[in-house]
Amino acid sequence: MEMTDGVTGDATGDVTGDVIELDGVAKSFVVRRRAGLFRREKREVRAVDGLSFRVARGEMVGCIGPNGAGKSTTIKMLTGILTPSAGRLRVAGVDPSVERTRLARRIGVVFGQRTTLWWDLPLRDSYRLMHRMYRVPDRRFRENLDRCVELLDLAELLDVPVRQLSLGQRMRGDIAAALLHDPEVLYLDEPTIGLDVISKAKVRAFLRDLNTESGTTVLLTTHDLTDVEQLCRRVLVIDHGRLMYDGALSGLHSAAESERTLVVDLERELPPVETELARTVRVEGPRQWLAFPASQSAAPLVAAVVERYPVADLSVREPDIEAVIARMYAERAAATTADGAPGAEPGPAAAR
Numbered sequence: 001m002e003m004t005d006g007v008t009g010d011a012t013g014d015v016t017g018d019v020i021e022l023d024g025v026a027k028s029f030v031v032r033r034r035a036g037l038f039r040r041e042k043r044e045v046r047a048v049d050g051l052s053f054r055v056a057r058g059e060m061v062g063c064i065g066p067n068g069a070g071k072s073t074t075i076k077m078l079t080g081i082l083t084p085s086a087g088r089l090r091v092a093g094v095d096p097s098v099e100r101t102r103l104a105r106r107i108g109v110v111f112g113q114r115t116t117l118w119w120d121l122p123l124r125d126s127y128r129l130m131h132r133m134y135r136v137p138d139r140r141f142r143e144n145l146d147r148c149v150e151l152l153d154l155a156e157l158l159d160v161p162v163r164q165l166s167l168g169q170r171m172r173g174d175i176a177a178a179l180l181h182d183p184e185v186l187y188l189d190e191p192t193i194g195l196d197v198i199s200k201a202k203v204r205a206f207l208r209d210l211n212t213e214s215g216t217t218v219l220l221t222t223h224d225l226t227d228v229e230q231l232c233r234r235v236l237v238i239d240h241g242r243l244m245y246d247g248a249l250s251g252l253h254s255a256a257e258s259e260r261t262l263v264v265d266l267e268r269e270l271p272p273v274e275t276e277l278a279r280t281v282r283v284e285g286p287r288q289w290l291a292f293p294a295s296q297s298a299a300p301l302v303a304a305v306v307e308r309y310p311v312a313d314l315s316v317r318e319p320d321i322e323a324v325i326a327r328m329y330a331e332r333a334a335a336t337t338a339d340g341a342p343g344a345e346p347g348p349a350a351a352r
């Protein structure tokens with residue numbers, strides 16, 4: 001399939017304030033697999049299936065989804081490495097697959113799973129090569145390098161060949177490499193994958209400062225929800241190449257109809273608490289767990305329980321975001337089975 005719109009947009013991308021624009025973007029791969037001794041059959045994999053969203057200049061947006069959801073494919077299309085099978089895609093007003101080289105000077109990319117650095121060269125030499133490749137003015141290059149070296153703690157590592165760096169050190173080296181040419185947009189595909197707690201914290205602190213101080217637009221994919229919690233006000237949830245949710249992380253709770261839990265310590269062991277405001281989901285001795293919709297206030301439930309039962313103590317537990325997302329995926333899978341086709345319309349995404 002061809003792009004539905006081959007027109008190249010304006011070169012600034014400033015008209016709407018949106019630096020990333022996707023309208024109905026799709027990407028299919030044809031894979032061949034063995035279907036017998038001599039026979040191979042072709043199958044189409046729809047990695048991205050009608051994805052539409054926009055990212056405003058200066059935003060930092062997190063993109064999450066299960067394995068194979070289409071996140072990396074989306075990033076690859078945004079860099080121009082892959083050409084969409086359908087839809088319209090613009091980055092800073094430019095069609096990435098048509099003007100990949102021109103766009104390369106305006107974007108930075110970090111793939112957590114592989115490095116863009118030269119394996120046998122010390123970091124410093126990789127950076128020198130990038131300096132020339134991107135034709136960064138000398139002064140600007142020195143300033144950017146100094147800043148990255150300081151904030152990413154790279155001083156001791158500049159003369160070490162990349163192959164000798166630990167994963168966390170290499171990741172910091174890669175992030176610096178992506179920023180030496182002052183990109184307007186930074187894509188990070190799993191920037192904290194495999195890092196220890198301290199390295200993760202360093203990377204996150206750096207990205208937060210970069211976004212607030214330099215106004216760099218950041219789109220990151222991750223499996224680590226803490227990345228999103230700490231960095232992004234907005235999250236995109238992608239599954240089967242489609243947008244399931246687009247909004248604040250906190251809004252995921254209502255989107256997935258999640259539940260909070262009232263933990264009740266009774267003065268003695270009693271049969272399960274009965275109330276129409278909640279479901280008693282667990283009883284252990286005098287302690288009982290009552291699940292109620294996260295969108296509802298806990299106050300009426302607390303009042304009802306206290307009025308009818310001898311209560312020693314109470315506490316409310318918020319739903320854990322991982323559980324919320326797991327629930328969202330499960331609901332989606334159930335809808336898919338019921339419809340017989342992946343991708344029943346995702347209500348929450350359309351709400352934004």
Ligand SMILES: Nc1ncnc2c1ncn2[C@@H]1O[C@H](COP(=O)(O)OP(=O)(O)OP(=O)(O)O)[C@@H](O)[C@H]1O
Nearest residue numbers: 029031045047065066067068069070071072073074
């Ligand atoms: N070059 C390719 N050829 C064939 N299929 C591909 C190719 N690249 C990706 N796919 C398929 O497209 C789908 C989406 O893959 P993608 O790597 O974009 O997912 P992802 O969300 O990044 O997953 P993960 O979280 O595991 O990295 C998967 O089913 C994958 O197998």
